[in-house]
Amino acid sequence: MDFSAHLVCTYGNLILYTLELVAVIQYYYSVSKHKDSLLVQAMVYFTFLEDTACTAANCAGIYLVCN
DSSP states (O other), rough: OOOOOHHHHHHHHHHHHHHHHHHHHHHHSGGGGGOOOOHHHHHHHHHHHHHHHHHHHHHHHHHHOOO
16 A cells, blocks of 8 residues: 555644644743633643644554554
8 A cells, every 4th residue: 555645744744743832832931821811821732732642643653554
């Protein structure tokens, strides 16, 4: 089977994840974070943790397919 599309999509996901990581770091150090409600802060961090798990699963899937 050809898994090249899965590999390309995983690379794209890693690029977007890197941009998300930069955005979360900027949010963490921003002054406006202190003005946001606790719910908004929790949603930002939960979304980041969820995407971290999905990105790790994608990378693990590519590793298992290619080896």
